[in-house]
Amino acid sequence: MQMPTYDLMMQEDMMNNCGVKSAIAGVMGGALGVAFGVFTASLDTQGIDAAPMGETKPTRQVLKETWMLMKEKSKSYAKGFAGMGFLYSGTECMIEKYRAKHDNWNATLAGCATGGLMAAPGGPKAMCFGCASFAAFSTAIEYFTGGH
Amino acid sequence: MAMAATELEYRVELLNRMVASCHDKCSAKPYKEGVLSVGESSCVDRCAAKYWQVVAIVGQLLGSAK
Numbered sequence: 212m213q214m215p216t217y218d219l220m221m222q223e224d225m226m227n228n229c230g231v232k233s234a235i236a237g238v239m240g241g242a243l244g245v246a247f248g249v250f251t252a253s254l255d256t257q258g259i260d261a262a263p264m265g266e267t268k269p270t271r272q273v274l275k276e277t278w279m280l281m282k283e284k285s286k287s288y289a290k291g292f293a294g295m296g297f298l299y300s301g302t303e304c305m306i307e308k309y310r311a312k313h314d315n316w317n318a319t320l321a322g323c324a325t326g327g328l329m330a331a332p333g334g335p336k337a338m339c340f341g342c343a344s345f346a347a348f349s350t351a352i353e354y355f356t357g358g359h
Numbered sequence: 360m361a362m363a364a365t366e367l368e369y370r371v372e373l374l375n376r377m378v379a380s381c382h383d384k385c386s387a388k389p390y391k392e393g394v395l396s397v398g399e400s401s402c403v404d405r406c407a408a409k410y411w412q413v414v415a416i417v418g419q420l421l422g423s424a425k
Contacts, residue, residue: 227397304397311402313387357391 229308233301240296241289248285252277299325299349315350315358322349373414381406 215223225231259276262268303321307313326345330337385402386395395403 223394223400227400229397232397307396307398308401311385311398311405313396313398317398 229301229304232304233297236300237293237297241293243296244289244292245285247292248283248288249281251288252281252284256280295325295329298328315353318353318358319346319350322346325349377407377410380410 256277257280259280260268260273299321302324303317306320306324307317310317323342323346326341326343327338329345330341333341381403385399385406387399
């Protein structure tokens with residue numbers, strides 16, 4: 212084992228920065244949202260390839276409409292997932308920095324904050340429910356993916 | 360010259376004790392990964408700062424008690 216070099220320490224410092232972490236999580240959430248949107252659009256085509264009896268819709272038109280549906284769904288899912296990833300990663304990093312401890316409670320608190328913030332348009336009851344459900348979900352994920 | 364050597368030994372001892380104490384208090388056991396997480400590195404920052412502050416205060420007290 213060696214002492215960490217200056218480069219390594221700078222790299223670690225950059226990774227431990229909450230802004231950088233949330234930006235990376237947001238980008239990855241966006242990518243996941245795009246993949247999800249493409250997948251969902253191909254599952255539920257919303258009648259794009261339907262046609263009146265006896266005719267077939269021209270392939271080019273079907274492809275174009277499918278592409279528009281995929282774009283729409285990708286955009287909406289990407290926005291949702293990117294926002295969620297950004298919020299969750301940012302709050303978890305800030306909470307962990309403040310508590311100066313590394314355990315599973317960071318995931319619970321960050322999940323509650325994220326769920327509550329994302330359900331804010333629905334009113335206080337929706338916020339409570341969102342907080343509880345997302346906190347439970349993220350605690351479970353943290354526990355089962357090599358948590359503490 | 361002997362004073363400088365003793366001073367250096369004391370400094371090294373101080374550093375070793377600080378490292379041991381902060382490592383004891385701050386790393387989450389059991390070790391799950393080989394890198395300090397955000398919380399642990401913030402804990403180490405705070406621990407080192409407090410340790411230095413305590414060393415400074417105790418040194419001042421010792422110096423003024425002569």
